[in-house]
Amino acid sequence: MGWSWYAGLAASGLMSNIRGIIMLTNLNWLNEGATYPPPSEKKRIERYRLHEQLFLSQHPKVWEDVFRELARRHKKNDHQAETVINYQQLLSKKTADFICGEPPTLETEDDTDKLERLLDQLQWHTRLYEGFIDVSRYGNGVFKLIGKRLTQVSPLYWFPIVDPSDLKTIIQHVIAYPITPDKDGNMTELYVEVHEKGKIEQRIYGYRADNGEIGKLKSQKVERTNLDDFAVQVLTNVTHSGDIYGIDDYAIINSIVAKIMWRLHCADTILDKHSEPSMSGPSSALEYDERTGMYFLNLGNYFQRNKTDDPDVSYITWDGNLEANFKELDLLFQQLYTLTEMGQAFAEGGGGGEASSGTALKLRMVSPRIKAARLTAINAAAVKQVVALLAKVNGISVDYDTLSITWNDGLPDDEVEEVNTLTTATGGKAIMSQYSALKRRGLTDEEVEAELEQMRQEQAASSPFPLGVVDQNAGTSGDGPGAGDE
Structure with a gap:
């Protein structure tokens, strides 16, 4: 194919990578x-x-x-x-x-x-x-x-829009979608934004909704963004x-x-299909409806059995096996x-x-x-x-x-696990101050200070008044009366 094939794709605005993606x-x-x-x-x-x-x-x-x-x-x-x-x-x-x-x-x-x-x-x-x-x-x-x-x-x-010489590099971002419906709800214009670094170009084209054909360019204006990158960013x-x-x-x-x-x-x-109960029993249990011409079973009646080997009137229980179906479902869920x-x-x-x-x-x-x-x-x-x-x-x-x-x-x-881990690592010592502990609760600095002050006041109020030892000789000199007496 050679260079002419490459140049032809580039001129048409389409490029194919090695996997054939255009x-x-x-x-x-x-x-x-x-x-x-x-x-x-x-x-x-x-x-x-x-x-x-x-x-x-x-x-x-x-x-x-x-x-x-x-x-x-x-x-x-x-x-x-x-x-x-x-x-x-x-x-x-x-x-x-x-x-x-x-x-x-x-x-x-x-x-x-x-x-x-x-x-x-x-x-x-x-x-x-x-x-x-x-x-x-x-x-x-x-x-x-x-x-x-x-x-x-x-x-x-x-x-x-990618660089023809580097198909992994985007050089422009285009945002385009039809607008302006007619009386039948068909869009009549195509709104286009061409994003480059530092500017956005807005265009409006005519548009035919039935075949997607782009018409004449109706308006065009350029807006500066004062950004050093695209106004479009992609995750x-x-x-x-x-x-x-x-x-x-x-x-x-x-x-x-x-x-x-x-x-x-x-x-x-x-x-x-098997949720509606079916019954079996002798034909004598059926009654004939002359209006419909059909036999029916009147469940409100009592059916007498003259002999023990007479057929009983009973429900048919369905013993369907869906085990294979649910085994496949288990496998599908595991793959999911x-x-x-x-x-x-x-x-x-x-x-x-x-x-x-x-x-x-x-x-x-x-x-x-x-x-x-x-x-x-x-x-x-x-x-x-x-x-x-x-x-x-x-x-x-x-x-x-x-x-x-x-x-x-x-x-x-898990705060308990985190605290236990840190406490073990520090040999049982405190791992944070009271201030930091209160901040972890989401309190502001002022709220933390108020809380600490309240804690100090409560601690002071709950502490017993300290009693000192009174020295009866306090204030007397060694050469006064009685000094040296035994």
Whole structure:
């Protein structure tokens, strides 16, 4: 194929890496007459829409064709597996819980308190949690700075432009989605933001919703951000050398969850079928209904047995064997726990209500904690950059290099174990002052001082009055009367 093939792809705005994944390298895909979304991105967008539906518990709709094919293969009439087992949503929430369910701790050499107040006002912790939800279900989470605030953009509308000579380096971020519905609800315009370092270019194109065709450019303006980086910042899941997009958590388990739902549906169908009692007995127990022309059993009657060997009127008990079905379910669940890296977080919901020490709980949660540590390591730089940019646009001086983030796993700390460990290490000596102990309760400096003063007063009030020894010779000199007398 040679260089001409490479040059042709580059000129068209599309580049293919060694694995055949096509990526955007310029803005030619926004030209009049082109299609939105670009053909190279359609599979990614379709996967995002699929995973959004799964997150929202629309499994019967998403997998209707799968269940219909399973029903046909096993010669079953009912293919409506309506009992939703939404492990996808649970997986995303658990992942976000282990990463930032307990907000990370920020430290700077400047005014940390002022920065934390700003982040609280901007609901930073909520945005961060939602960002990692997207990292789990889509593979990427997209933040965007608008003026002095932070918002999130669905990766459905995010189109990164990469360097033709380095397909792992993003040189522009494009946010694009249809707007302005007509009277029939069809979108008539395409809103586009082209993000470069230090500026944002806003464009509005005409748009045909029926075929996705991009029309003429209607308006265009450029806004300076005064930032030394993109106003769009991206969180990512695990990536590989052949792609810039993160790998989502759902693709690896979708087939297992579908199989679990189908097996439960089959067992449920069998149990429902045999839930209505059936009876056996002699034909003499039946009565004839002249109106309907059918025989029926009147359960309110008494049926006499003349001989012990006469057939009895009795219920038929069903002894169905679903053991093989549930053994397969056990195997599927074990694979689900392994592939999601959630293990006991799924199997027991974090302990199953058992009273466990903090250390025991952390040991059971090793696998999800390792996963959380992996994602925080991948995204630590991006999170720091978002915080630094937010501080800058809000007039707070924060140095990226001196900003530190400590991630917490969200699991409860066992203070008794921690104190016992530290006490043993120090040979039984005190490990903290009264002041520090009170600060751990979340008290302010003034509240701590007031509490310490109250403790001193109570201690003084409860102590007995000290009685001294009275020296009767006190105040007399050695040469006075009686001195030296024995």
